[in-house]
Amino acid sequence: xxxxxxxxxxxxxHNMNGDSENIMDENxxxxxxxxxxxxxxxxRHATTMASHSSVPSRSDPLALEKTVSIAHxxxxxxxxxxxxxxxxxxxxxxxxxxxxxxxLHVIGSDLNITNPGVLSWLIAGYSLTVGSFILISGRFGDMxxxxxxxxxxxxWFALWSLVSGLSVYxxxxxxxxxxxxxxxxxxxxxxxxxxxxxxxxxxxxxPPGPRKNMVFSxxxxxxxxxxxxGGAFAGLWSLLWWPWAFWSCAIxxxxxxxxxxxxxxxxxxxxxxxxxxxxxxxxxLDLVGATVGVTALILVNFAIxxxxxxxxxxxxxxxxxxxxxxxxxxxxxxxxxxxxxxxxPLDALSTDVSFVLGCIACGWASFGIWIYYYYQFLEVLRSQxxxxxxxxxxxxxxxxxxxxVTTGQVIGRLGPGWVMFASMIAFLVGSILLATAPIHxxxxxxxxxxxxxxxxxxxxxxPAGTLILSDAVSKEHQGVAASLVNTVVxxxxxxxxxxxxxxxxxxxxxxxxxxxxxxxYRSALYLAVGLSxxxxxxxxxxxxxxxxxxxxxxxKEDEGWMSEKAA
Numbered sequence: 001x002x003x004x005x006x007x008x009x010x011x012x013x014h015n016m017n018g019d020s021e022n023i024m025d026e027n028x029x030x031x032x033x034x035x036x037x038x039x040x041x042x043x044r045h046a047t048t049m050a051s052h053s054s055v056p057s058r059s060d061p062l063a064l065e066k067t068v069s070i071a072h073x074x075x076x077x078x079x080x081x082x083x084x085x086x087x088x089x090x091x092x093x094x095x096x097x098x099x100x101x102x103x104l105h106v107i108g109s110d111l112n113i114t115n116p117g118v119l120s121w122l123i124a125g126y127s128l129t130v131g132s133f134i135l136i137s138g139r140f141g142d143m144x145x146x147x148x149x150x151x152x153x154x155x156w157f158a159l160w161s162l163v164s165g166l167s168v169y170x171x172x173x174x175x176x177x178x179x180x181x182x183x184x185x186x187x188x189x190x191x192x193x194x195x196x197x198x199x200x201x202x203x204x205x206x207p208p209g210p211r212k213n214m215v216f217s218x219x220x221x222x223x224x225x226x227x228x229x230g231g232a233f234a235g236l237w238s239l240l241w242w243p244w245a246f247w248s249c250a251i252x253x254x255x256x257x258x259x260x261x262x263x264x265x266x267x268x269x270x271x272x273x274x275x276x277x278x279x280x281x282x283x284x285l286d287l288v289g290a291t292v293g294v295t296a297l298i299l300v301n302f303a304i305x306x307x308x309x310x311x312x313x314x315x316x317x318x319x320x321x322x323x324x325x326x327x328x329x330x331x332x333x334x335x336x337x338x339x340x341x342x343x344x345p346l347d348a349l350s351t352d353v354s355f356v357l358g359c360i361a362c363g364w365a366s367f368g369i370w371i372y373y374y375y376q377f378l379e380v381l382r383s384q385x386x387x388x389x390x391x392x393x394x395x396x397x398x399x400x401x402x403x404x405v406t407t408g409q410v411i412g413r414l415g416p417g418w419v420m421f422a423s424m425i426a427f428l429v430g431s432i433l434l435a436t437a438p439i440h441x442x443x444x445x446x447x448x449x450x451x452x453x454x455x456x457x458x459x460x461x462x463p464a465g466t467l468i469l470s471d472a473v474s475k476e477h478q479g480v481a482a483s484l485v486n487t488v489v490x491x492x493x494x495x496x497x498x499x500x501x502x503x504x505x506x507x508x509x510x511x512x513x514x515x516x517x518x519x520x521y522r523s524a525l526y527l528a529v530g531l532s533x534x535x536x537x538x539x540x541x542x543x544x545x546x547x548x549x550x551x552x553x554x555x556k557e558d559e560g561w562m563s564e565k566a567a
Contacts, residue, residue: 121184126184
């Protein structure tokens with residue numbers, strides 16, 4: 001069986017299940033009605049013909065293989081390696097965030113970065129490009145292949161991780177810091193390539209069902225695990241020399257790129273895409289819309305994250321913010337009037353999608369603030385080493401794994417709407433605990449509880465959001481749904497850090513004492529509390545809307561049943 005036949009396998013698998021269900025329904029109907037007029041023979045004949053047409057004969061191995069999904073063709077060891085490699089896309093995304101965050105002040109001291117607003121760019125710049133380039137990266141995967149894009153993504157991540165470490169050799173007052181910030185910004189494009197293509201490859205490899213739900217839950221669980229591992233290795237390397245945190249990351253990315261060549265299956269492009277020339281593929285990519293959309297995202301994000309370090313009184317910050325906001329209507333005009341295949345089809349932006357993306361934006365913006373000030377609180381106010389801080393953050397990995405497994409088990413019973421609501425509660429409680437924690441309180445009180453609660457918000461909201469959007473959009477827009485979730489998650493982290501920095505600087509513009517710093521940190525964390533509380537409200541409104549819609553459907557069904565009975 002060649003890899004060229006794998007998409008057809010998944011398609012036939014679903015067709016076979018659908019046909020079988022229809023046959024069973026017809027058989028049930030046959031038992032309820034009197035078919036003594038001879039139509040029972042016709043029904044048996046039709047059932048037999050349908051069975052032969054949908055279920056391949058065991059004497060035809062090729063036909064039987066076509067009904068099996070990509071993952072089901074793999075041996076168990078290879079499937080484990082396959083899932084682990086794709087989950088590495090999520091794992092390394094958070095690793096790349098926290099390997100800098102955990103040693104932020106070590107890097108700042110070495111590169112002469114003293115302004116807290118500029119220091120936050122080392123985190124926000126990375127999340128900016130992760131969030132801004134996901135949508136177009138997913139489209140590139142559709143056009144050129146998911147496996148190829150994953151290899152490119154890991155290689156790109158490796159290159160700019162290498163440059164990040166080399167910035168320590170750049171001379172001049174600000175030369176090293178400028179290169180490091182730019183390297184961080186550009187390195188974020190690697191995870192932006194990896195995330196949507198890993199999700200897409202998982203999506204086409206598994207048919208709907210509990211196994212697929214569990215795989216996507218494990219994918220979400222890799223976020224806190226990657227954060228812990230990234231912070232731990234960065235803390236260890238900082239004891240020797242901090243650039244090795246990035247050089248070791250580059251080596252790991254090269255290893256993942258090579259493993260992708262060997263382990264990942266080749267999923268052939270759709271027939272209508274295979275026949276396109278390179279020039280035609282460029283037209284299908286909607287490069288005009290992508291350029292306008294990415295530029296708008298970058299300008300808005302840059303203005304919000306630049307303001308804390310340099311102040312809102314600089315006119316160029318307002319100009320960039322206004323230009324970015326004005327480009328969003330231009331983007332939608334291009335998508336409606338110009339694009340052959342728009343990046344975001346407007347029929348994919350339903351009210352359900354808007355509610356879910358609003359929840360995710362609020363929750364993950366609060367998480368971005370929480371994770372940034374978690375490390376500031378422990379390393380600056382409690383004077384802990386990066387390694388001790390990571391050790392205290394490590395329970396998040398275990399809690400995240402439990403949350404992911406639990407979510408995979410209950411999401412089919414409770415429904416993704418309730419899981420999303422619970423995730424917003426977790427974001428809210430975690431933010432409140434950190435915002436109100438005293439400096440000298442024991443770790444096992446507020447900080448420990450916040451550490452084990454916050455991963456539940458992360459690992460419940462991601463699969464719940466993905467499933468809700470998957471149900472809300474049509475089949476041809478499933479890739480867009482997954483990309484939208486990833487875009488909002490990572491972009492919101494960056495925006496949240498920028499907004500919190502503005503609040504902190506406004507409350508504590510120049511103070512360096514612990515009392516002043518605590519006042520600024522808490523004000524920023526109160527913003528996280530407000531954002532997560534807004535997420536709870538939006539999730540509750542989504543549940544209410546879903547309940548009203550279901551009641552209306554039930555009411556119409558009851559009316560139809562009563563009408564049939566009366567007739």
